[in-house]
Amino acid sequence: MTATEFLPLPVVDGRTLQYEDFLKTYALPRQPCLITNLGENWPALAKWTSAMYFLDHQGVNKNWEVSCSAGPAGAEAEVETTVGEALRTIGANPSEPFYLNAWAYVRGGSEGLAEDFSVPKFFERAPDFLSSNVVLGNSSIDMRWLYIGSKGTASPTHVDTNLSSAWLWCASGRKEWICASGEDYDLLTAGTGSAAHGYRSEDSDTDSDPLPDFFDPQLFAKWPKTRQARLYRGVQEKGDVCFNPSRCVHAVRNLEACVSLTHNFVDATNLADVALDATRSLREEILPMCREMRPKSFLKHLSRSLGISRAELSQALLDLPSLLSDENVEEAVSCAAGGAEPGAEREACRAMLHAELRRRLAKVKPAFEEAAAELKERLAAGLSSSKK
Structure with a gap:
């Protein structure tokens, strides 16, 4: 594998980038890119320099349980611990490969950290019915993460959950990215099972193929289909944002000790993609569960796994058939x-x-509404009969 086999990851200045150009050049064509000069005035730029800031922060819930990676990339082991213990491990052994990855800081009760930054104008421009919808991932709570790791740690090739889009801001350190055009999603994920929908590898289908390892020196020999894809390679510096649009297959490794922030989101630029993934989830997971269980048991089980009340979940599922209504699309x-x-x-x-x-949406909406309508019918009938 040589550098000439990759395209340079586009770089654009966030101080001069117009929103219309962002939509036209990056978001709608599903083109990953690096955006420089964002967050220049954020307190996080000065404060998020090491694990110790978070360990000393009074607003951080240090008892929240997390999964971390211990060891160098490719030979890491999963470690179940708490935020506090993970931060202490990183602070005490900064040269040892250890990665507090995907720390759901909002879900984990550390939402006060949001006072240290502002969401750039290019991202997360969505009404509450999208950002808070549990079937679409509840992005306002469950898709906001911090990544704190030492040099040599990495995130393997993956697709972001629910086919959402993401912006990742580097507060300190440097990262190397390999990202594919979102238009090459079908090519790269063919045969990979649930890994194609953003699930962790341990949850993927056991009989499916792995996603290509973008950092493997023999990438193009082991996964010949990658020669047909548009693969972009670039280095993210402190203060840069890496934008990964919906369907973007990507991998990243830390060239230095890094602290970074990631928000995934659902908005008008990717709603059709997220609705497509929601249709798959309804057909393959939620509806089969609903058919096998009594409505109350179904709601109880699902509400626990999603971390919301049964009443809130029930209403969200009953409202699902109207999610893609003309009125909602316009909003x-x-x-x-x-x-x-x-x-x-x-x-x-x-x-x-x-x-x-x-x-x-013309290609997605009919199937989504059909699955949502069946779910509503089963829930409504079951809940009604249980009251008699």
Whole structure:
């Protein structure tokens, strides 16, 4: 494998990037990129320099249980511990490969850390019915993570959960990325089972093929199909954001000790992709469970696994058939277009988002609504009969 077999990961200056250009060049074409000069005035840029800041922070729930990776990339072992113990391990042994990866800081009761940064205008422009929807991943709570690790740690090739998009800001250190165009998702994930939907490898189908290891020196020999994909390679510096759009297959490794922040999100740029994954989840997981269990037992089991109340879950599932209604689509588009300046640019963004989302939803909406309607019917009938 040589550097010439990769394309350079596009780099764009966040101080001059216009929202319309971001949509047209990156978000809608599913093009990964590095965006520089974001967060220059965030307190996190000065404070998030080591694990010790988080260990000393009064707003961090240090008893929250997390899974970490111990050991160098490719030979790491999973370690179950707490946030506090993980931070102490990293602080005491900074040269030892240890990775506190995917620390769900909001779900884990450390949401006060959000005071140290602001979400850039390009991302997370979505109404509550998208960002809080449990079937779409409940991104406002369950898709916000911190990654703190030493040099040599890594995240293997994966697709982000629920086919959502993500922005990752590097507070300190340097990361190397290999990202594929989101348009090459089908090519790269064919035959990989549930790994193609953003699940951890241990949860993937045992009889499926692994995703290509993008950092394997023999990548193109072992996975010949990768020669047909658009693979981009680049280095993320402190203060940069790496944008991974929906369907983007990617891998990353820490060239230095790193502290980074990731938010995944659902908005008008990726709603059709996320709805496609939700349809798969409904058909393959949620509906089979609902058919086998009594409605109350089903809701009890699912509410525990999702961390929400049964009443909230029940209402969300009953409302699911109307999620992609014309009214909701218009609200999602208007919210996303709000990233542009008022006037001509905003109207151009609105028109662009509306046309592209309508086109993509035409292929997804019927199957989603059919599965959602069956779920609603089964729940409504079961809950009604249980009251008699």
